[in-house]
Structures are given as C-alpha cells and as structure tokens.
Amino acid sequence: MIMEYTENHFSLVLAAVIISLLLWVPVGVLITRNEKLASMVLNIANTIFCIPSLSLFAVMVTIPALGLGRRSALVALVLYSMMPLGRNVYQGVKVVDKSVIEAARGMGMNSWRILWEIQLPLATPVIFAGFRIAVVMTTGIAAIATYIGERNLGRLIAEGLTRFNIEMIVSGALLIALIAIALDTVLGIIEKQIVPKGLKVRRS
Amino acid sequence: MIELKEVTKIYTGQSVPAVDSLTMKIEKGEICVFVGPSGCGKSTTLRMINRMIEPSSGTILIDNKNIKDSDPDKLRMGIGYVIQQIGLLPHRTVAENIAIVPRLHGWPKDKINRRVDELLVLIGLDPETTRSKFPSQLSGGQMQRIGVARAMAADPPVMLMDEPFGAVDPIARNHLQDEFLRLQREIKKTIVFVTHDINEAIKMGDKIAIFNRGRLVQYGTPQDILSRPANDFVADFIGYDRVVKMLSLFRxxxxxxxxxxxxxxxxxxxxxxxxxxxxxxxxxxxxxxxxxxxxxxxxxxxxxxxxxxxxxxxxxxxxxxxxxxxxxxxxxxxxxxxxxxxxxxxxxxxxxxxxxxxxxxxxxxxxxxxxxx
Known part of the structure; x- marks a missing residue:
C-alpha cells in the first residue's frame, strides 16, 4: 500500500513538473518581449498562487473535462508552478546585463541566438532557484490531491487523521519530505552542471 | 568611407530631433571623433551607422552602399562595435568572446583559434595565460582591450567606438589611447569614435566633429578646430586653455x-x-x-x-x-x-x-x- 502511494505520489509530481517546465519556461521567455503581457501573466500567476490548494483542486473537479482524479490534480499543480517558475524565468532573462545584449546585437547576433546563447545560460541560476521551489512545493501540495481521488501519500495522512493514527500521519509526512529532499538534491547536482562556469569563477 | 545625408532622428514622443538633418563624410582610414555634451546626438548618430537605431529620415552610405539595403545583422557583422560597458559575455572565455563574430561568419575552428591568438598578441596579452580566462578574472583595462580585440576579430573595415575608454581610470585610459593609436597606424580602419572629453577627441581624432543639440556645429582637424572655433559654443566647449590644447598637437x-x-x-x-x-x-x-x-x-x-x-x-x-x-x-x-x-x-x-x-x-x-x- 505504501509502495503504491509513494509511486503514485512520485509519478504525479514528476508529470506535473515536466508539464510545468514545458509550459512555463517558454511562457516566461515569451513575456520578456512584451511588458503588458508580462504584467498580465504574472498577475494571473500570483492570483492562482493565492488560492488555497484544497479549493483549487475542488474547482478543477467541477470542470467537466477534468473531473475527479489525476487530470484535475495535474492541472492544479501545473497552475501552482506558474508563479515560481514563470516569474523566475521572466526575471532571470530580464536581469541579464543590458550592455551584454547591446554588444551582442551590435556584433550581428540575431535575437534567437541572443536568447539561446546568452540570455538563457545567464538566467540559469535564477531559473533553477524558481524550479527548485516549484518542485518542492508541488511535492507538498500533491498530497492534498488525495481529496479528489488521488491514491498517494496524502491518503496516508488523511486516513491517519480520521483514525487518529499518529504513525500513519508521521510516516506519510516523512515520505513526502523524503521525496522533496531527494528531488531537490538531484536538481542541485544538475544545477551545478548546467550553470555556466564563467558565472562562478572570480578574479584570483 | 561613411557618408551621412540629411540624417534626422526623432525619438517617438519627443518633439525636438535628437539628430537634425546631419550631412557629413568620414574618410577611409581616419579616426573621426564625435564630441559634444550629453544629449547632443553623437551616440545616436554612431548607433544609426550600424542600424542599432533607425533614422527617421535621410540616408547613410558605407562605401557608397546604402546601409538600408543590407540585413541589419549582416551589416553589423561587418562593422566593429565597442561600447563603454564593453559587454563581454560573462559565461564565455576570452577566446570565445573574441571568436563571436568569426563564428557568426562560419570560419573554420583552426582559423578562429589562430586569429584569437594573433589578436591577443596584438593587444599585448599573452595568449597562453589569457585565452581560457573568464571576463570576471580580468582587470578593467584588460576587459577593455578584449572588447577592442573582439570588435576587430573579423577584420572589419569600419569600427564604431562609443566612449570605449570611458570606464577605466585616467592612467589606464591614457595607456589604452596610446596603444590604440599605435594599433591604428598598422590597421588603418575607418573609425567613428564617440567621447564627451574634448582632450580625448584632440588626442585621438584625425578629424573632430563637434555636436550640439542634434546638429553638427564644426567639423575639421583638431588644429583647425582649436585655431578657428566656429562659434562661441565651440570656443566654450574647448575651454579657456584652447591655445595650450593646440600646443599639445605639436612637438x-x-x-x-x-x-x-x-x-x-x-x-x-x-x-x-x-x-x-x-x-x-x-x-x-x-x-x-x-x-x-x-x-x-x-x-x-x-x-x-x-x-x-x-x-x-x-x-x-x-x-x-x-x-x-x-x-x-x-x-x-x-x-x-x-x-x-x-x-x-x-x-x-x-x-x-x-x-x-x-x-x-x-x-x-x-x-x-x-x-x-
């Protein structure tokens, strides 16, 4: 039972994180090109982030195309990630030194090359900060999805609550924390590989 | 040769032109210094030459070719560009920074490597120790030199330099100026050089173009401008020590x-x-x-x-x-x-x-x- 819960929990988080990446990274990049669009998108992201998770899951269930179960859970989790991930991508790209972009344009690099070879690499530390927050957060919130039919570690906690079984509550919470820490550690290792070396060295 | 004909730039939302029907010629192989107070249009003019800014009206020709007929990115690949903040890519090594334009041109790797080493020697840095350093490991003067080397990488006939030595201390600046003049004697590029410092203009310029409020007030050799200021603005801009400045032109x-x-x-x-x-x-x-x-x-x-x-x-x-x-x-x-x-x-x-x-x-x-x- 615990194995099944853990697997379900893990796969839900993984799916949500992958979809969030595929969705919010391009959106974050796109909105750097248009300030009006950016403030609109970031406001929506902030608003969604403020909705209590239990009610967001509940709202998803009422949408006919989603219903009870994984689809609703996924959509809600991806929407939550919009704030930490989308905002950090936007800011990471935005704060790249203007003079670097100016020089690159002046040398004849087109905007696609500038994005790919300069802005995104230089934004990796900020993007990763947002991504790690999104992953840890998703792992935690995924537990709530148990109330809309997900059979994951959240169920361990929920059943522990109804039966007043402290062992169940604690083991559910610990396993969730373990998944979060494991994912964050893996991301930390990946981050070290991806963040360009030139951003880490200092004048000796 | 660079030729500007009736070039005007009015920024959106402004009624006064930043550059007002400017007509001038910059001769091949010369350093032409644009000088004037802030907001006089000198930088705007420079940036119109590589289409970083599009003029509102008028024509700019480089070697009798209208720059509007070239793709902006292609045009810029053929013009060296140095800015005050330098803008080295912090995540790329010195060699990779210098190689940017040759790479855009699609040069083969070994040709690029040879060129990088050649340029490092030319600007007085040791290729062995400098090549694989990152910008954050360099001094201000070294970064400025890399900026110049990067602009020269694909050997462009024209170079645009926007206050290139403005961010370094006076001693390093003097040194960089001397070094660049020595370099220019060999490479003989057509150079447009923007500064707000009249002393730098006198030192660096074969010709000096003095700008005020979007207009070209006087254009001539340093000696010409120092000995015959066109009006009170030029005389004021040069300063009371005009004659002493002129003495710095002779030995x-x-x-x-x-x-x-x-x-x-x-x-x-x-x-x-x-x-x-x-x-x-x-x-x-x-x-x-x-x-x-x-x-x-x-x-x-x-x-x-x-x-x-x-x-x-x-x-x-x-x-x-x-x-x-x-x-x-x-x-x-x-x-x-x-x-x-x-x-x-x-x-x-x-x-x-x-x-x-x-x-x-x-x-x-x-x-x-x-x-x-």
Missing part, C-alpha cells in the same frame, strides 16, 4: 632651431664676445664629456653687465641644468617647463647632446599661427 622638434653657440667652462670670460660673433641669443655651457650643463642668454648680460664674472655666469647657467627636453616632447609640456624654470629658452636634447633650442617667443608665434598659414 618640440617641430619648431626647434639649431644651436647657435656653445662654450666650455674655461671660455666663460669670453662668452659675451662669442655670442656676439655668432649672433646667438643663447649659449650652451658644455662640460668635458660633451654634455650640456646649462646655458646663458643675452638677457643675463643685460642684467649682470657685459663683464659679469665667470663665477656668476656659471651659477646662472647651472640653475638651468634641467631646462632641457627631448625633441618628441609636446609643446604644451615644453611651455610648462619654461614656466617652471622661469626661463625664455629650453635646450633640445638628443641623447646626451644638445641639438637645438626653442624659445617662449617661438612657442607664442606657433600658437597664434592658423592652419594653412
């Missing part, structure tokens, strides 16, 4: 006269007569090693009398022991020395030998001379 050897008369210490009692014989206003005292140890002038005899004792003359000459300059010293600095030693003359040296003499009167005459006179 002592340009106006030095040959030595009229020399004497050895034992001839001092005879000095007056010898100067009369040679009709010389100044007479150098030469020691046994053939080195000058000072000089006496006609004025000294007016003050001390024709029969001044050799001891007095020797003492006067000795006070001017250091009143000598090399021929390549700027006239401005020579004038400063004349004032410092409170003399009318300076001896001109070549090694340890005195080879000429310049006088305050000569400098004064030269300073009031106009170009072409």
């Amino acid at each position: 002592v050897e340009d106006i030095a006269r040959p030595v009229g008369c020399t004497i050895e210490p034992n001839e001092l009692p005879n000095a007056w007569n010898k100067m009369q014989d040679y009709q010389a206003a100044v007479c150098f005292l030469i020691n046994s090693a053939g080195e000058p140890s000072g000089f006496i002038t006609g004025d000294d005899f007016l003050k001390q009398g024709k029969d001044a004792s050799p001891d007095v003359l020797n003492k006067i000459a000795g006070q001017r022991k250091r009143a000598f300059v090399e021929g390549d010293v700027l006239l401005r600095d020579a004038l400063s020395l004349i004032l410092e030693f409170n003399t009318e003359y300076l001896g001109v040296l070549s090694g340890n030998r005195v080879v000429g003499v310049i006088s305050l009167g000569d400098i004064r005459k030269h300073a009031s001379k106009k170009e072409g006179d």
Whole structure:
C-alpha cells in the first residue's frame, strides 16, 4: 500500500513538473518581449498562487473535462508552478546585463541566438532557484490531491487523521519530505552542471 | 568611407530631433571623433551607422552602399562595435568572446583559434595565460582591450567606438589611447569614435566633429578646430586653455632651431664676445664629456653687465641644468617647463647632446599661427 502511494505520489509530481517546465519556461521567455503581457501573466500567476490548494483542486473537479482524479490534480499543480517558475524565468532573462545584449546585437547576433546563447545560460541560476521551489512545493501540495481521488501519500495522512493514527500521519509526512529532499538534491547536482562556469569563477 | 545625408532622428514622443538633418563624410582610414555634451546626438548618430537605431529620415552610405539595403545583422557583422560597458559575455572565455563574430561568419575552428591568438598578441596579452580566462578574472583595462580585440576579430573595415575608454581610470585610459593609436597606424580602419572629453577627441581624432543639440556645429582637424572655433559654443566647449590644447598637437622638434653657440667652462670670460660673433641669443655651457650643463642668454648680460664674472655666469647657467627636453616632447609640456624654470629658452636634447633650442617667443608665434598659414 505504501509502495503504491509513494509511486503514485512520485509519478504525479514528476508529470506535473515536466508539464510545468514545458509550459512555463517558454511562457516566461515569451513575456520578456512584451511588458503588458508580462504584467498580465504574472498577475494571473500570483492570483492562482493565492488560492488555497484544497479549493483549487475542488474547482478543477467541477470542470467537466477534468473531473475527479489525476487530470484535475495535474492541472492544479501545473497552475501552482506558474508563479515560481514563470516569474523566475521572466526575471532571470530580464536581469541579464543590458550592455551584454547591446554588444551582442551590435556584433550581428540575431535575437534567437541572443536568447539561446546568452540570455538563457545567464538566467540559469535564477531559473533553477524558481524550479527548485516549484518542485518542492508541488511535492507538498500533491498530497492534498488525495481529496479528489488521488491514491498517494496524502491518503496516508488523511486516513491517519480520521483514525487518529499518529504513525500513519508521521510516516506519510516523512515520505513526502523524503521525496522533496531527494528531488531537490538531484536538481542541485544538475544545477551545478548546467550553470555556466564563467558565472562562478572570480578574479584570483 | 561613411557618408551621412540629411540624417534626422526623432525619438517617438519627443518633439525636438535628437539628430537634425546631419550631412557629413568620414574618410577611409581616419579616426573621426564625435564630441559634444550629453544629449547632443553623437551616440545616436554612431548607433544609426550600424542600424542599432533607425533614422527617421535621410540616408547613410558605407562605401557608397546604402546601409538600408543590407540585413541589419549582416551589416553589423561587418562593422566593429565597442561600447563603454564593453559587454563581454560573462559565461564565455576570452577566446570565445573574441571568436563571436568569426563564428557568426562560419570560419573554420583552426582559423578562429589562430586569429584569437594573433589578436591577443596584438593587444599585448599573452595568449597562453589569457585565452581560457573568464571576463570576471580580468582587470578593467584588460576587459577593455578584449572588447577592442573582439570588435576587430573579423577584420572589419569600419569600427564604431562609443566612449570605449570611458570606464577605466585616467592612467589606464591614457595607456589604452596610446596603444590604440599605435594599433591604428598598422590597421588603418575607418573609425567613428564617440567621447564627451574634448582632450580625448584632440588626442585621438584625425578629424573632430563637434555636436550640439542634434546638429553638427564644426567639423575639421583638431588644429583647425582649436585655431578657428566656429562659434562661441565651440570656443566654450574647448575651454579657456584652447591655445595650450593646440600646443599639445605639436612637438618640440617641430619648431626647434639649431644651436647657435656653445662654450666650455674655461671660455666663460669670453662668452659675451662669442655670442656676439655668432649672433646667438643663447649659449650652451658644455662640460668635458660633451654634455650640456646649462646655458646663458643675452638677457643675463643685460642684467649682470657685459663683464659679469665667470663665477656668476656659471651659477646662472647651472640653475638651468634641467631646462632641457627631448625633441618628441609636446609643446604644451615644453611651455610648462619654461614656466617652471622661469626661463625664455629650453635646450633640445638628443641623447646626451644638445641639438637645438626653442624659445617662449617661438612657442607664442606657433600658437597664434592658423592652419594653412
């Protein structure tokens, strides 16, 4: 039972994180090109982030195309990630030194090359900060999805609550924390590989 | 050659043009310095040449080709561009930074590597130790040099430099300027150079274009502008020391006269007569090693009398022991020395030998001379 819960929990988080990446990274990049669009998108992201998770899951269930179960859970989790991930991508790209972009344009690099070879690499530390927050957060919130039919570690906690079984509550919470820490550690290792070396060295 | 015809730029939301129907030609192989106060349109003009800014109206030609006919990115790949903030890519090594434009051109790897090393040597950095450093490991002066090397990487005939040495300390700036002028003598690029510092303009420019409120107020050689400021604005912009600045355009050897008369210490009692014989206003005292140890002038005899004792003359000459300059010293600095030693003359040296003499009167005459006179 615990194995099944853990697997379900893990796969839900993984799916949500992958979809969030595929969705919010391009959106974050796109909105750097248009300030009006950016403030609109970031406001929506902030608003969604403020909705209590239990009610967001509940709202998803009422949408006919989603219903009870994984689809609703996924959509809600991806929407939550919009704030930490989308905002950090936007800011990471935005704060790249203007003079670097100016020089690159002046040398004849087109905007696609500038994005790919300069802005995104230089934004990796900020993007990763947002991504790690999104992953840890998703792992935690995924537990709530148990109330809309997900059979994951959240169920361990929920059943522990109804039966007043402290062992169940604690083991559910610990396993969730373990998944979060494991994912964050893996991301930390990946981050070290991806963040360009030139951003880490200092004048000796 | 770069040609601007009736070029105007009005930024959206502004009623006053940033650049107002500007027409000018920049000759091949010359450094043309745009200079003027903030907001005078000099940077805007520079940035219109590589289409970083599009003009509202008018035409810009490079080698008789309208720049509007080229794709902006292709155009920029063929024009070197250096900005004050340099803008090195912090996540790329020195070699990768220099290689940006050659890479855009699709050069093969070994050609790029050779070019990078060649450029590093050219700007006075050791390829072995510098090549794989990151910008954050360099000093300000080194970064500035890499910025210039990067702009020259694909050997573009035209280079645009927007206050390229503005962010370094005065000593490093002076050094970079000298180095760049030495480089330019070899590479002979057509260079547009923006600065707000008139001294830098005088030093760097073959031609100087003075801008004010979007208009070209005066365009000419440094000497032309210093000797004939077109109006009060130019005169004010140059400053009260206009004439002294002009003296920085010339060297002592340009106006030095040959030595009229020399004497050895034992001839001092005879000095007056010898100067009369040679009709010389100044007479150098030469020691046994053939080195000058000072000089006496006609004025000294007016003050001390024709029969001044050799001891007095020797003492006067000795006070001017250091009143000598090399021929390549700027006239401005020579004038400063004349004032410092409170003399009318300076001896001109070549090694340890005195080879000429310049006088305050000569400098004064030269300073009031106009170009072409």
